[in-house]
Amino acid sequence: MIRFLTIFALVFLAGIFVQATLLRTLVPAAPAPDFTVVLVCFLALRVGGVRGLLGAFVLGLLADFASAQFLGPCAAGATVAYLLVVFIASHMYADRAFSLALLAFMSAAAKSLVYVVMLQTVVGAQVSISNMLGTIALEALLTAVIAPFLLALLFGMTSSTDFARSPANETLPLRIRRVR
Amino acid sequence: MTEILRRHSLSLTALFLIGLSFQLMGSSVRHPELPRAGGRIILSLLAPVDNVFHEISESSSYLWRRYLWLIDVQDQNADLRGRVDALESLNSRLLEFESENERLRQLLEFKTTTALEGSVATVVGRDPSNWTFTVNVDRGLRDGVVEGSAVVVGDAVVGQTTAVTQTNSRVQLLTDGLSAISTIVQRNRAPGIAEGMQGKLLRLRYVESQYKVLPGDRIITSGLDGVYPKGLLVGVVTEVRQAERGLFHTITVQPSADLTRLEQVMILKRSE
Numbered sequence: 001m002i003r004f005l006t007i008f009a010l011v012f013l014a015g016i017f018v019q020a021t022l023l024r025t026l027v028p029a030a031p032a033p034d035f036t037v038v039l040v041c042f043l044a045l046r047v048g049g050v051r052g053l054l055g056a057f058v059l060g061l062l063a064d065f066a067s068a069q070f071l072g073p074c075a076a077g078a079t080v081a082y083l084l085v086v087f088i089a090s091h092m093y094a095d096r097a098f099s100l101a102l103l104a105f106m107s108a109a110a111k112s113l114v115y116v117v118m119l120q121t122v123v124g125a126q127v128s129i130s131n132m133l134g135t136i137a138l139e140a141l142l143t144a145v146i147a148p149f150l151l152a153l154l155f156g157m158t159s160s161t162d163f164a165r166s167p168a169n170e171t172l173p174l175r176i177r178r179v180r
Numbered sequence: 181m182t183e184i185l186r187r188h189s190l191s192l193t194a195l196f197l198i199g200l201s202f203q204l205m206g207s208s209v210r211h212p213e214l215p216r217a218g219g220r221i222i223l224s225l226l227a228p229v230d231n232v233f234h235e236i237s238e239s240s241s242y243l244w245r246r247y248l249w250l251i252d253v254q255d256q257n258a259d260l261r262g263r264v265d266a267l268e269s270l271n272s273r274l275l276e277f278e279s280e281n282e283r284l285r286q287l288l289e290f291k292t293t294t295a296l297e298g299s300v301a302t303v304v305g306r307d308p309s310n311w312t313f314t315v316n317v318d319r320g321l322r323d324g325v326v327e328g329s330a331v332v333v334g335d336a337v338v339g340q341t342t343a344v345t346q347t348n349s350r351v352q353l354l355t356d357g358l359s360a361i362s363t364i365v366q367r368n369r370a371p372g373i374a375e376g377m378q379g380k381l382l383r384l385r386y387v388e389s390q391y392k393v394l395p396g397d398r399i400i401t402s403g404l405d406g407v408y409p410k411g412l413l414v415g416v417v418t419e420v421r422q423a424e425r426g427l428f429h430t431i432t433v434q435p436s437a438d439l440t441r442l443e444q445v446m447i448l449k450r451s452e
Contacts (some may be wrong), residue, residue, distance in 0.1 A: 013225070026301075049189075049190065050190055050193050053190060053193055053194060053197070054193070054197075057197045060201075061204075062222075063203075064217055064218075065215060065218030065221070065222055066218075066219065066222045066307075067215070067219065067307055067314070069208075069215060069219075069314075069352075069358065070204075070205050070208045070209065070215055071204040071205060071207070071208040071214065071215050071218075072200075072201040072202060072204040072205030072206075072208065073201070073205060075197070075200075075201045075204070076197070076198050076201035076202070079194055079197045079198055079201065080194075080198070082190075082194075083190075084193050086190070105197070115214075118201070118202070118205060122202060122205045122206060122209065123209060123358065124206070125192075130271065133377065139312060162452050
């Protein structure tokens with residue numbers, strides 16, 4: 001458990017650094033992949049259940065703190081993304097690169113949409129979803145490109161015994177196939 | 181009952197967390213010090229890495245530009261750009277002085293403009309979220325920077341500081357959806373509010389229909405919001421849709437500062 005959390009925390013900080021500094025320096029003003037979404041997908045596929053959901057919420061909250069603007073939009077987006085991955089993974093095999101990329105694409109798009117909707121409804125920010133669709137799609141695509149590699153790395157660095165799920169938290173149907 | 185709760189625990193927990201997110205967002209609107217405090221912590225963690233990486237990338241870029249790419253052309257280009265920026269800045273200030281002088285002559289009053297004081301900062305990173313338009317700079321509390329300080333490049337507005345640590349600061353760009361600057365049209369002194377649109381342009385709101393605004397008009401800060409000194413250049417009007425029945429025009433403004441290629445900025449000293 002401690003090893004899992006340590007690896008997870010290091011990957012999260014590295015992802016924030018790459019997203020905030022490295023990519024912005026190399027390709028300024030361009031959309032960047034969302035490493036938080038990839039980590040949420042990892043939680044949904046490896047941990048699952050309520051504990052994974054709480055982990056995704058905390059990840060989103062940390063991303064909100066990193067922005068220093070509002071608490072809540074990234075957390076809600078991460079929660080919705082987690083639910084989406086759990087739902088889709090319960091209906092399809094999530095053991096190939098293409099399916100992982102598809103999961104990452106859809107969850108990244110969902111997270112971005114939730115973020116924009118919350119900005120509009122709670123704060124009343126003048127953000128037009130139609131204007132942002134292109135950026136949302138591009139960011140989701142970039143996230144989908146890196147997701148298979150990063151997920152393979154995370155699955156390789158951790159094992160399913162690092163975070164054993166108790167029967168009490170098993171809320172997913174039996175036909176789920178998880179990435180080994 | 182227990183069985184139902186167990187079977188639907190994921191959905192119920194998710195609903196609770198989404199509701200909690202809305203509550204947190206509402207609280208952070210009323211009490212912005214909480215997300216800023218968290219932002220300072222994460223900024224403190226990332227700042228040393230940002231600074232080191234920026235040094236490395238600057239050295240590599242310099243090596244590439246100076247020795248492996250066009251020798252001298254890069255320097256000439258940078259020199260010419262600097263001179264053009266300085267001349268545009270001077271022109272903007274002279275136009276403002278001319279306009280102000282004319283008004284003062286009519287009123288038979290006299291006042292002086294204050295010189296801008298501040299510290300030069302280097303942009304070392306951008307916000308990890310793709311939805312907030314912010315940059316990180318390498319000046320902080322130890323350099324006299326405080327939250328709510330205006331940030332400019334030349335005489336053009338870049339934004340304001342929102343989270344400040346000992347060594348670094350986060351700057352909210354004027355194109356951020358939550359940015360709002362009190363402005364006036366330089367030509368006819370029409371007041372308005374320049375708001376970011378989460379893109380490359382600004383929207384100028386609350387300009388009454390009695391004022392005639394034209395594409396090409398310069399938008400400057402009014403100095404009324406307590407953050408930006410008066411007379412700083414915000415942008416240039418690109419599109420005006422005249423109000424037919426409403427009270428206000430719909431105006432689009434192109435920011436004067438090139439926010440995609442920020443390297444050095446100036447953080448103005450906040451006046452008490």
